Amino acid sequence: MAYSEKVIDHYNNPRNVGTLNKDSKFVGTGLVGAPECGDVMRLQIEVSEDNVITDAKFKTFGCGSAIASSSLATEWLKGKTIDEALSIDNMDIVEELALPPVKIHCSVLAEDAIKSAINDYRVKNGLEAIVLEKSHH
Amino acid sequence: MKQPIYLDNNATTPLDPRVLEAMLPYFTEKFGNAASRNHAFGWVAEEGVDYAREQVAKLIGCTEKEVIFTSGATEADNLAIKGVFEMYKDKGNHIITAVTEHKAVLDTCKHLEKNGARVTYLGVKEDGLVDLAELEAAMTPETILVSIMYGNNEIGVIQPVKEISAIAHKYGALFMTDATQAVGKIPVDVNADGIDLMAFSAHKMYGPKGVGALYVRRKNPRVKVTSQMDGGGHERGMRSGTLNVPGIVGLGKACELCRLEMESETIRLSALRDKLESTLNKMEESYVNGNTQHRLPHVANISFKYVEGEGLMMAMSDLAVSSGSACTSASLEPSYVLKSLGLSDDLAHSSIRYGLGRFTTEEEIDQAIAVTQKAVNHLRELSPLWEMFKEGIDLSKIEWAEH
Numbered sequence: 001m002a003y004s005e006k007v008i009d010h011y012n013n014p015r016n017v018g019t020l021n022k023d024s025k026f027v028g029t030g031l032v033g034a035p036e037c038g039d040v041m042r043l044q045i046e047v048s049e050d051n052v053i054t055d056a057k058f059k060t061f062g063c064g065s066a067i068a069s070s071s072l073a074t075e076w077l078k079g080k081t082i083d084e085a086l087s088i089d090n091m092d093i094v095e096e097l098a099l100p101p102v103k104i105h106c107s108v109l110a111e112d113a114i115k116s117a118i119n120d121y122r123v124k125n126g127l128e129a130i131v132l133e134k135s136h137h
Numbered sequence: 138m139k140q141p142i143y144l145d146n147n148a149t150t151p152l153d154p155r156v157l158e159a160m161l162p163y164f165t166e167k168f169g170n171a172a173s174r175n176h177a178f179g180w181v182a183e184e185g186v187d188y189a190r191e192q193v194a195k196l197i198g199c200t201e202k203e204v205i206f207t208s209g210a211t212e213a214d215n216l217a218i219k220g221v222f223e224m225y226k227d228k229g230n231h232i233i234t235a236v237t238e239h240k241a242v243l244d245t246c247k248h249l250e251k252n253g254a255r256v257t258y259l260g261v262k263e264d265g266l267v268d269l270a271e272l273e274a275a276m277t278p279e280t281i282l283v284s285i286m287y288g289n290n291e292i293g294v295i296q297p298v299k300e301i302s303a304i305a306h307k308y309g310a311l312f313m314t315d316a317t318q319a320v321g322k323i324p325v326d327v328n329a330d331g332i333d334l335m336a337f338s339a340h341k342m343y344g345p346k347g348v349g350a351l352y353v354r355r356k357n358p359r360v361k362v363t364s365q366m367d368g369g370g371h372e373r374g375m376r377s378g379t380l381n382v383p384g385i386v387g388l389g390k391a392c393e394l395c396r397l398e399m400e401s402e403t404i405r406l407s408a409l410r411d412k413l414e415s416t417l418n419k420m421e422e423s424y425v426n427g428n429t430q431h432r433l434p435h436v437a438n439i440s441f442k443y444v445e446g447e448g449l450m451m452a453m454s455d456l457a458v459s460s461g462s463a464c465t466s467a468s469l470e471p472s473y474v475l476k477s478l479g480l481s482d483d484l485a486h487s488s489i490r491y492g493l494g495r496f497t498t499e500e501e502i503d504q505a506i507a508v509t510q511k512a513v514n515h516l517r518e519l520s521p522l523w524e525m526f527k528e529g530i531d532l533s534k535i536e537w538a539e540h
Binding site (some may be wrong): 003019033036037038039040066 | 445
């Protein structure tokens with residue numbers, strides 16, 4: 001399967017690879033996927049007192065589309081408020097990266113990772129976790 | 138050096154220029170139908186086919202009359218298994234095969250199950266070999282056919298065909314082998330190995346695509362298969378259809394070259410493969426899959442833990458290799474062959490198959506080693522699993538969100 005130029009770009013030059021201090025109360029960590037399914041994403045956000053995402057990092061085990069989806073997600077998250085971040089839809093990622101139908105699950109995983117990171121941050125700061133729709137892969 | 142480097146010779150091999158040269162006249166001036174018995178055009182074509190049949194027979198140690206030309210190994214597998222099932226149905230309905238077989242065998246058996254066959258799918262040991270005691274225990278008076286491949290396409294392990302055929306014969310069953318990856322690569326002798334039916338293909342041994350053969354034993358015992366296509370009764374009535382003369386000539390020439398060059402090629406290829414494999418196996422958390430004693434000289438299958446195969450292949454775009462990982466929404470299942478060795482799904486997802494060939498050079502292998510090392514290191518930098526492993530976290534203890 002041929003990858004789109006944008007996927008290849010994110011794959012070759014992944015943005016925001018790395019690790020934030022998961023014990024910090026300003027950091028939310030989302031770890032989604034499973035090794036036996038062939039993809040695991042870890043996405044982390046650092047949130048300021050006024051609810052703005054100031055930093056985002058990822059590491060991903062998976063195919064090129066999974067790596068590109070999470071790289072793109074970190075790019076989009078920076079500078080967004082939590083509420084804005086929650087509105088990122090997996091289909092936005094599909095569109096931006098021109099993912100083929102067989103790779104849509106990679107974008108779903110990235111959306112799950114964003115929501116899971118936000119929930120981790122919320123719970124750490126005494127807020128209720130947002131109930132996530134069960135996504136389908 | 139040509140880029141990308143082709144290391145997927147188990148999928149297909151390039152056509153040897155010497156084979157092409159032998160084929161060319163049969164497209165143009167020698168275009169006759171080999172079944173045209175009453176003019177020179179037909180005779181010339183028939184001569185080409187007869188000579189190819191001799192070349193094929195010589196490679197596998199049979200007589201010319203035992204070679205049935207087909208469109209490839211898939212058709213030969215179908216003809217052998219379905220043909221035996223229909224021909225010997227009065228004797229029994231039981232077929233034994235193994236879970237690591239090619240889909241051409243497995244799906245043919247599944248098809249027959251719908252038509253009243255009982256099929257035993259033997260598991261394999263950790264090294265990919267069939268357990269002979271398990272095979273013997275599965276034999277019944279109704280067993281008409283044992284179908285076990287010669288060399289595996291994904292991991293290259295060579296099954297103990299001589300021992301397997303002896304067990305099949307002891308219980309009065311026929312022995313069939315899909316030898317697509319073995320014929321032309323290692324010595325295969327249908328008599329020494331006790332083979333009754335054998336499928337193979339030209340394009341895995343530097344011949345053209347679209348042509349292969351089924352060996353069908355004529356003596357001790359005389360084996361018959363019911364034809365699967367109706368028509369002009371070509372190939373002793375077992376496979377109708379105008380013969381693909383240029384393809385058959387190409388298959389013949391490919392067999393001849395393999396026979397003449399096998400000894401030196403085996404030494405050269407296994408040295409290159411061993412260099413590739415031992416260097417890559419020195420990388421942390423890399424694992425060689427399958428038995429390393431009994432296997433084809435040109436295949437290496439290695440898992441690089443904590444990186445995913447498809448992502449890895451993308452980082453190795455300078456190499457044409459194959460991965461046991463399938464990351465598509467239709468199938469998140471990794472290779473069934475690797476899984477049947479008992480590999481965990483994550484290791485199966487992390488596997489790369491290198492298939493060397495006649496045109497592989499040492500320079501290319503050095504390049505392949507460098508590209509692989511760089512790619513694995515790059516992806517491990519990106520891998521959360523690698524980071525967790527380095528921190529000493531036991532990944533099996535984590536509750537993963539299955540999806």
